[in-house]
Structures are given as C-alpha cells and as structure tokens.
Amino acid sequence: VPELPDVEASRRWFADHAAGRRVERVVVVDASVVRNASARGLADALRGRCFREPERLGKWLLCWTDGPGLVLHFGMTGELAAAPARSRRHRWDRVIVELDDGTEIRYRDLRKLGGAWLVLGAEDATAILGRLGPDALAVRRAEFLKLLARRRGGVKAALMDQSFVAGVGNLLADEILWRARLHPRRRVETLDAEERASLFRALRAVVRVTVERDDAGEWRRSWLNYVRGVAGARCPRCRTPLERTIVAGRTTWFCPSCQPPPPAAARERRRDPSG
Ligand SMILES: [Zn+2]
Secondary structure (H helix, E strand, O other), X not given: OOOHHHHHHHHHHHHHHHOOOEEEEEEEOOHHHXXXXXXXXXXXXXXXXXEOOOEEEOOEEEEEEXXXXXXXXXXXXXXXXXXXXXXXXXXXXXXEEEEOOOEEEEEEEOOOOOEEEEEOOHHHHHHHHOOOOOEOOOOOHHHHHHHHHOOOOEHHHHHHOOOOOEOOOHHHHHHHHHHOOOOOOOEHHHOOHHHHHHHHHHHHHHHHHHHHOOOXXXXXXXXXXXXXXXXXXXXXXXXXXXXXXXXXXXXXXXXXXXXXXXXXXXXXHHHOOOO
C-alpha cells in the first residue's frame, strides 16, 4: 500500500524521468481511472506540454507542466513505471505518457482505487485533494502539538486522518505508535504532554527514515513493521510476542508490553476470565 515514503519515492522518480521533458502523446488505456476529464480531454491538455518539478502533498503526486497538471493518487496498488515508447504494455497500465526522449511513463494500477485528475492550477488541485493537514514530512512540532490539542478520539484514527496530518497510512501509524510506546487504542485527550511530545518525535523519525531508505518497501530491522505479519513475530525491542487487533477499521499490530493498554481497557481485561 503506497504511503508517504512510497509517494515521495515516486515524486523523486518522476522528477528524474520526466521533469524538463515534453509530452509527445498521452494514451488513456482505461478511461475509468481519469476521474475528472475525458480520455481525450486529458490527452489534448497535456500533449506538447513540458513537465516541471513534481510536488507531493501527503499521498498525492502533482505533476505540473508549463500548462495544466496531472494529479495522481496511488490508492492501494498504484505505481509508476518507465518503458520504451510503444513497447508491450503491462496489463495494469492505465495511463501512458510518452515523452520526447522516447520513453513512456506509465501509471499502473491493479485495483484502480486511486486515479488521475487533470488540474488547471493550484486552486483546482486544492479542490480535488480536499482538506489536507500539514504534510507528515514537513510538519513542525509546534504546529503538530497545536493540531493535536484540538483533537479528540482514537490516536490511531487521528494519525491516519489526512485532514489532521497528510501522508500517514496504516503501516506508518502502527510504526509511529510502537515507537512512541502508545497503545493504538489510546485516545488523544488522555495523552499527557510527554506522550504528545513522544508521538511527534516518533512521527518525525519514522517518516524521515522511511523516506530516506534506499529500497522502497524496506523497513528497518529494529522496527515493528519489519516483522509485522510474520508468524510468531516478537517485538524487536523487548521480544514480547506482538498482538494483532483491529483499530480504526484497520489491522493493527502492537507490542502489549511496550504499548500498555489504556486504563479502561486494562480494567476490561482484568474482568475477562479468559484474559
Ligand atoms: Zn515490546
């Protein structure tokens, strides 16, 4: 699932492959992924335009040209690929942009939960991206703490809410909470000042390190997500077997020792004779 670090990798990749290049032609293989324009409309708008430096906001990639922009969201399975012009297509290639250097940039997506949008300018882009919080890679401590102070409810749901902080998905949220030693069922309003500060430090560290990694998809060996989903996985920090549950509608991994449950949940557990 593409999260901020994956989209940031795509942004850098797009900058290397397409910035400064002219669009020869656009082939919309599957018109259903173009969300706000016709296939013809998108192709006509981009043809002859020159790509500039792309921009990333949260999990969105904004590919600006010297005219309109192409906005991409990668959903669950989207990615970018390069191929020689007019070479054999992959069956999940949805939109193909042929550049003037004889390569094609291909937006490839199996499940089509993301998509492509044509935007004429920053205002258009804002309307499509919706209300986004500050980017998780760029947010500063004071701003984060201020936004957190206004927040109520589950801390994991808050982290994954793009209008709170943009770019954090399920995996990053679990990693951040594990690192901050906060149980995923904690509620924001119960966090003390030290826990809030620790949450911010964990967010910053996890996002920065994952963005700087060399190979997409690699987690640090010492991190929760390195062993996530592995049978019998133990906490990389204390060796306690990890637990899996559902929080905010998503599969959630945590260490019951490093991330003690909130007081209410602890009482529940004591009452439960099976626990
Ligand atoms: Zn642990």
